[in-house]
Amino acid sequence: MKVLGISGSLRRESHNTQLLRAAAALLPPGAELEVWEDLKAVPPYDADDDTGEPRPGILRSLDAAVREADVVLLATPEYNHSIPGQLKNALDWLSRPLAASPLRNKPVAVIGASTGLFGAVWAQAELRKSLAAIGARVVDRELPVGLAAEAFTDEGRLADPELELALADLLAELRGEVPQAAAAR
């Protein structure tokens, strides 16, 4: 099973990228997580630039990465109680045209970390709402990792065993959305 991870935070030392790495360690055998690291290069969505002509390479690469993945795992921080603009912007590109979006029927789960207490729960909820509107098969769960600066061990695992268990459960539910043949590959 191919898992595409996208972190909504562009920062080099991002807690959300760290959370994706922690998730990678909890995947079932045979499953592999590839993190898409080019989010910063995505241009702003502009319908005038969305003409039906081939899109810039960065957008084609994003489209292909989603299309080739069996599932997508998004880790989002929370900016002003909502989704970081650059992550939402990437989804806006992926959503057009809606009938051909690589996210249509794609199993997707959302997790999130923040340095505050609440672990980006609002951003996660808004992200799930947008993904559902795009037509993804959204796992109806959240994984709020609060106080992110202290949430990881030196080995990169989640320090709280209950949270780690919840993340493993969420990944199992995500895997359950994948047809068996693809899940086994």
Add this chain to the structure above:
Amino acid sequence: MTTAVQQDLPAATWALDSMHSTVGFALKYMVGTYRASFERFDVTLDTTGEQPRLSGSVAPDSIDVKDEHFHAHLQAPDFFDTERHPAITFESTAWRLEGDELAVEGNLTIKGDTRPVTARGELTPPHEDPFGGTRLGITLEAVVDRTHFGIDWNNPLPKGGLALANDVKLHVDLQLVKS
């Protein structure tokens, strides 16, 4: 005083004249009623047994809407999830006809959930048509709660309440030709 009249239909199977039939629904959306219909469906009426049996299937991806993005959203897991549930089906379990008034009970399956429904309407008895055939007409309506079938999408209104109603009025207007 009214007298119940159970009319006998000739023993036959009756096939759909799809060009002259309609399957659709209506529900409240914000300040009005949203109506839509489906392009592809099939219905059979079998009157060879002890009681008539009505069965039908609708392709939800054939919903006729005016915007391609809206059409795509309706195919998604938020609504009909047509990738996993390509058909809406109905199988009747009981048929009651009193005069022209028809009530049909049956099992309706939407998005993989099967529930009993009772639909009410009218039957127009068999008539000969100009093409050498014999046809009858059936109109039926039923109200179902879409959330019972896992269609839960909604949008909150700024001052409270929700944009889309749960109760959906289903309607069929069928012309069936004797095979």
